Amino acid sequence: MRHLFTALIAFGASLTIGGIALTLLFGALRVSDGIPSGVMAVGFVIVFAGVIMRTVLDNRAERRERASSGPARLMLAKVLNARVTSSSANPFCELDLIVDAPDRGLYRTQVREQINLARLPGLQPGAIVVVSQPDPTRPVVTVVDPAPVDWQQRIDQDTRLRAVHDATPWTVEPPAKNPSAQVAKAVGIALAVGALVWYDWQPLSLLVQGNSTEEIRDEMTNSWNARRSVFAPADLEAALQGISAQAGTTHFSDVTVHQTSVSANAVAQPGADRVTSYTWANGEIANEIDMPAMHTDEDVSTFDVTTLDWSLIQQLVDQVPELTGVTQPDPYFILTPAMNSTGVEVTMYVSAESIDATVVTDGTGLVLAMTGGAPGSPAAQWSGAEQ
Template sequence: MLLALVIGVCFGGVAVIVLLDNPNLTWVAPAAASVAIPLVILWRVGKSLGGVRQPSAEQVRQRLDANGGALARVDSVRRTGTTVNDRHLCELTLTVDPPGEDAYATSTRMLIDPIELATFQPGRVLTVARIKPGHPDVWIVRQPDAAWQNKMSTDGPYIPAAEHVRHQPSDPATAVAGLGGRQLISSGPKGRGLRIAAYLVLAIAGAAIIVVPNASEFQAVVEYGDAADDFVFGPRQTEAVDALVAEVGSTEFVSLTFHDGFVTADAVSAPGAVTIDSFMFRWGSADRTGPATIQPEDPAEAIFDVTVLDASIIPALAEQARQLTGVAEPTSYLVIVDRDATFGSSELSIQISLNDDYYSGHVIFDAVGDVISMWGDVPGSPAAGE
């Protein structure tokens, strides 16, 4: 079951990486593999050790008295490859012939000492105890009493041939219960449906561990498609700014830069502070990345209140910049919002830069979207002044 949970986590991580293009979760697959591989090994070892826990002679006698016994012919014997204290764990295929019931074929596992191998060769007739009434599972009686020994010699030759009886697979859960244990979900055929359902639930839960924290990003991908992570031409600028304000803890910003894939910001390191930190919004969350590389000489002149910016107008301004510059299919672009006096004003400005393989263009808007200035090198474009 733990393996199903791990597999779910792995699939959730792959979904986030592939659908959201989020490399932060590339650790999930190796981590899941480091857990899954030992689990698979343990599962295989556990499977190979099935039947190692053997009933005591008293337990076999109690089942023989309570549920009745039967004669059984050994049809085949196979070593599983597991050895415990020099005894081989073997799987025996039996044809069981219960009194008053139809004969059936089943299998059981038991530890056999090498000196006992002759006793369990194909064709030998044994006495078995029914572990549970109505179930095919049996335990072999190693030392039957005289009455059963007599039946083995007189009735053994009349056990039907294996090809003429129905096959009833054994249920490990029955053997576990007979030994005084209990499985949460049966590992036999009767528990297969419940087992599959449990595995699916756990796999879904594992995927949810990774997917749920990224639910908003999946919703954005469903709603906006490829534009979900484009913060210039896409529709999520306001969401990014709100997340950055929440992370900063203040609306005092020095700059905002919108990229195709993420948004960066320089803002006060704490409310009322004059030191500046850098922040990034990406994959649905905002994080502080550390002190800003460039600290403004006069913070009072650089800081602006980000609430004066209506970030939702940026996609329309970007489309307008594309028309004005003539860079119709830009291969790279960004939008910078700040109070940069370089362009002749200390008021808030929105600077949009577009580039393709041959040309570039720039348009500066004020906070409400009016063009302040523009330039570019696409022949015949308004920005080129031709």
């Protein structure tokens, strides 16, 4: 279980570092995306939770080890030096000790304890004290004060420690690296790197390819918009169904479709001077605004969005290069009731690469009119033929 939390900590730490790196990269590219900050936050929370859980496990293991090793053993020690390291009624003191361990002999160690000022006279250099050693395999000891009655006699009779003025320090070798722990760390780091690469390999790849910051920024913006696009039939249907559910009607006077959002205006009743505009983005209603109506005629036309061919918008997007000559378009659409039928009329506006174009179709995708476009494109030829 401890290795699991080790892997979790390595994963969270790698996410945090990766989030910082992505934040710096996106800042340099002047790209607006809040996900790197979210990555940092998630990574920090994972590290925090992993450290707490691993600490709890370690404390439990230490308590079990102490319980299995029996009570701490008592020994005599000689004070070589005592230094007060804080000023209070119960200051912290650093004590240099020579400990007489039954199974090890004399060794030197240092302890830091909070000691009452009244005890200091009994801890002067040369004093013999009783110490407690919780773990026989470690040099850590604690001064026992007052000393047990039977040990006070041993203090008085001691001659061995009083004659010693120094001893070899007991140094603890660092624990050997646990292969399983190293594997757990490697797994956590690999998972984090994989997640970061999966999330945003694109800017790193573009940098390696030598693209300029402007090119990287434009490419990433287009990519993010494509991820949130509502042009696909299923996404457009979900957006208009969500708006219809909020509005309580499927009849609207006009619908505007951008790549990442859909807006629709609903008229409460013929002749009303107010309309309600609904906007759908990121899978939910993002805005609902009551505003004055542009027309208050009794015969304001509406159309039923459930009659739309959901694939129409995506088909028109795919035809933009062919119809207008624009290879990297950012189109938007306005859907309105058809003038001379019960269907819908779709007006597509394209503006990119310093080229503007407009394409008007009916509800089946049949082109009714085109203007603008790149020289030589069908849209430009249509415009020339009408002039």
